[in-house]
Amino acid sequence: MKKEASSLSELGFDADTGAGFFRQVPSCGRDGELTTLRRTERLTKVSVIGAGNVGMAIAQTILTQGLTDEIALVDAEADRVRGEMLDLQHAAAFLPRVRIAAGTDVLGLRASDLAIITVPRERPAASRMGQLRRNVALLREVVPAVAKGSPESLLVVVSNPVDVLAYAAWKLSGFPSSRVIGSGTDLDPARLRCLLAEHLGVGAQDVQAYMVGEHGDGALALWSSVRVGGMPVLSYLQKTHSSFDAEALEGIRRAVVGGAREVIGLKGYTSWAIGYSVAGLARSLLRDQRRVHSVSVLAKGFVPSDVHEVFLSLPARLGRRGVLGVAAELELTGDEEMTLRRSAETLWGYCQELEL
Numbered sequence: 001m002k003k004e005a006s007s008l009s010e011l012g013f014d015a016d017t018g019a020g021f022f023r024q025v026p027s028c029g030r031d032g033e034l035t036t037l038r039r040t041e042r043l044t045k046v047s048v049i050g051a052g053n054v055g056m057a058i059a060q061t062i063l064t065q066g067l068t069d070e071i072a073l074v075d076a077e078a079d080r081v082r083g084e085m086l087d088l089q090h091a092a093a094f095l096p097r098v099r100i101a102a103g104t105d106v107l108g109l110r111a112s113d114l115a116i117i118t119v120p121r122e123r124p125a126a127s128r129m130g131q132l133r134r135n136v137a138l139l140r141e142v143v144p145a146v147a148k149g150s151p152e153s154l155l156v157v158v159s160n161p162v163d164v165l166a167y168a169a170w171k172l173s174g175f176p177s178s179r180v181i182g183s184g185t186d187l188d189p190a191r192l193r194c195l196l197a198e199h200l201g202v203g204a205q206d207v208q209a210y211m212v213g214e215h216g217d218g219a220l221a222l223w224s225s226v227r228v229g230g231m232p233v234l235s236y237l238q239k240t241h242s243s244f245d246a247e248a249l250e251g252i253r254r255a256v257v258g259g260a261r262e263v264i265g266l267k268g269y270t271s272w273a274i275g276y277s278v279a280g281l282a283r284s285l286l287r288d289q290r291r292v293h294s295v296s297v298l299a300k301g302f303v304p305s306d307v308h309e310v311f312l313s314l315p316a317r318l319g320r321r322g323v324l325g326v327a328a329e330l331e332l333t334g335d336e337e338m339t340l341r342r343s344a345e346t347l348w349g350y351c352q353e354l355e356l
């Protein structure tokens, strides 16, 4: 866009004042001054670090939902990120006005209200720990730079393994835990809701469900939270099915957590659902919606365990200051409590190995 703007300037258009078309209102200052003034008052900036499949799905959804005034895309691949920026800028005529910028240098990021981390893609590694170390090494570059340029920012980590990387981002940023959130299991119950909605012939938004714990295979379905139009599904099944079967529920849970693997097997990655999920988090955070999402938060004191500083997904109230509260009382069976405790122990093992 830069090139076109400068040739338009040669024709007498001035991007700062809109000169030619508009005469400046003396009291409002030039655009640059206005931007500075409004930055502190009202303009919102979201930065997406990693403009791959997931980063771009998130950026695109945030853009179409009009959740920010400015998006900054950062990616190590200069051509790719510039191409993505231009492509989105070309959509300006169809969207609310948003400034879209792009670059390769995370150190150049300034004054983000929300920074979303989606680097890098999962790649096969000799071991889970090997992969984790590689991703944490990347976060060591990215997170302190984000924290330096945007010390007041909220941080949402999407990169996998999301619970451990959210912990790493918390440690590396030096931010209070209330400002560091992993997207966690926000996506998992969405898959459960989709499955139930299709089965029951209702809209997925009419199905309520929460999943907690680890994102992915270990995610725990809170069956007592599953409701359709306010009706508890579990009590309904208990009333109508004399041989109500816990194994059937486990089968559904497995299908839900296996949903990502199926999509990855088919198209190579998942992107759209996580795009909407994270845009939903961005809405709750930036617009101070105080909605309850299952996201990965510092779980110390909230899980039925004496463990540690792990990040695990729990129903959390999200607003402009980040995590405003975490569900104090989960209704868990003995087995569920044990699963959650086991997840916490496993994650803590990984976190300790990172020596952050």
Ligand SMILES: NC(=O)C1=CN([C@@H]2O[C@H](COP(=O)(O)OP(=O)(O)OC[C@H]3O[C@@H](n4cnc5c(N)ncnc54)[C@H](O)[C@@H]3O)[C@@H](O)[C@H]2O)C=CC1
Residues within 6 Å of the ligand: 049, 050, 051, 052, 053, 054, 055, 074, 075, 076, 077, 118, 119, 120, 121, 122, 138, 141, 158, 159, 160, 161, 162, 183, 184, 187, 215, 269, 270, 271, 274
């Ligand atoms: N938490 C969740 O529910 C989900 C998490 N994910 C995770 O999101 C992550 C991203 O996945 P994709 O977008 O599919 O991968 P991708 O490979 O398409 O995108 C990653 C991007 O990161 C960029 N990158 C790598 N190193 C960088 C650096 N040092 N600085 C700036 N940019 C850098 C790459 O150039 C690439 O464009 C993965 O870890 C994936 O597992 C994906 C879907 C759901």
Ligand SMILES: CC(=O)C(=O)O
Residues within 6 Å of the ligand: 160, 187, 216, 260, 270, 274
């Ligand atoms: C990849 C992944 O974590 C997901 O789509 O749930």
